Amino acid sequence: MSIYRASHKNPSKFELYAWFYVRVSGVLFLLMGAFDILYANLVVGRGGMTAGEQMRWAFFPISFHSSAIPSNAFWQIWSFLLVSMAITHGMNGLRVILDDYIRHPLWLKWWQAVVWLTWAAFLAMATWIVFSF
Amino acid sequence: MLAEEYKRPEPLLPKKNWERWFSVTKKGVGAWAFALHRLTGILLVLYLFLHFYVLRTLTQGAAAYDNMVQFMESPILILLEVGLVAVIIYHGLNGLRLMLMALNIGVRQHKIMFWTVIVLTVFVSLIAAILMFH
Numbered sequence: 001m002s003i004y005r006a007s008h009k010n011p012s013k014f015e016l017y018a019w020f021y022v023r024v025s026g027v028l029f030l031l032m033g034a035f036d037i038l039y040a041n042l043v044v045g046r047g048g049m050t051a052g053e054q055m056r057w058a059f060f061p062i063s064f065h066s067s068a069i070p071s072n073a074f075w076q077i078w079s080f081l082l083v084s085m086a087i088t089h090g091m092n093g094l095r096v097i098l099d100d101y102i103r104h105p106l107w108l109k110w111w112q113a114v115v116w117l118t119w120a121a122f123l124a125m126a127t128w129i130v131f132s133f
Numbered sequence: 134m135l136a137e138e139y140k141r142p143e144p145l146l147p148k149k150n151w152e153r154w155f156s157v158t159k160k161g162v163g164a165w166a167f168a169l170h171r172l173t174g175i176l177l178v179l180y181l182f183l184h185f186y187v188l189r190t191l192t193q194g195a196a197a198y199d200n201m202v203q204f205m206e207s208p209i210l211i212l213l214e215v216g217l218v219a220v221i222i223y224h225g226l227n228g229l230r231l232m233l234m235a236l237n238i239g240v241r242q243h244k245i246m247f248w249t250v251i252v253l254t255v256f257v258s259l260i261a262a263i264l265m266f267h
């Protein structure tokens with residue numbers, strides 16, 4: 001194990017699960033995005049949404065990203081899954097990056113706490129946004 | 134399990150040497166792929182922050198929101214949106230490349246896969262640019 005990376009002093013299964021999660025969520029983002037694009041073109045129909053709307057819809061299918069698809073429980077749950085996974089994937093990425101660059105254990109702990117708090121705050125905001133629109 | 138055999142590359146340098154992590158000179162395409170993946174990952178998180186910040190207009194009534202949407206339709210913002218497409222396509226496709234390589238698929242072809250990722254990213258972004266400026 002690394003003698004340089006502070007967090008490697010206490011190895012745990014967490015890193016393995018995080019590694020696995022990043023891969024699974026990455027594949028899911030691509031599949032879900034493909035589904036959103038197909039839905040916009042096949043179900044809503046060609047010309048039903050502008051290119052910009054389709055792009056936004058593919059990234060995050062929520063009613064205010066489209067003038068053609070009204071809000072319903074399916075899209076709310078779908079986009080909640082998508083955004084909460086994206087926040088977790090991204091914040092975990094930041095965690096990994098901090099782990100690579102910060103050598104002092106105390107500074108690392110401090111920045112990791114910031115990442116966890118930001119993760120929680122963003123999940124709360126995302127929940128509010130998804131289920132209000 | 135495959136994943137158990139995986140270890141993130143160890144930091145090669147005992148001392149703080151940040152710039153070396155992003156240094157791509159004399160290290161080949163793998164270093165470019167890594168630096169770009171990390172950079173696009175960070176950009177995507179920053180974008181997420183910014184997007185949430187902009188969405189505060191949703192709490193300020195319809196007029197504020199419409200105002201924001203109108204601002205988003207200016208050419209410079211559309212250009213930035215095309216940039217976002219490029220960033221996410223690169224990160225997503227290169228992510229797939231990384232996963233394939235972790236499954237021991239195409240490790241020898243990693244260079245050609247990298248260039249495929251680049252070509253596809255440019256191609257998709259051009260299509261997006263044409264469609265969105267249409």
Ligand code: HEM
Pocket residue numbers: 022023025026027029030086087089090091092093094096097170171172173174175177178181221224225226228229231232
């Ligand atoms: C489009 C589908 C996506 C795929 C297939 C994907 C795949 C991956 C993979 C495989 C990694 C690990 C890289 C490594 O171990 O070196 C990664 C890292 C990362 N991803 Fe994603 N990702 C996607 C979307 C996103 C999104 C939407 C965000 C932002 C919210 C994001 C942010 C990050 C960050 C910050 C990292 C850490 C970078 C690093 O450690 O160098 N990714 N991604």
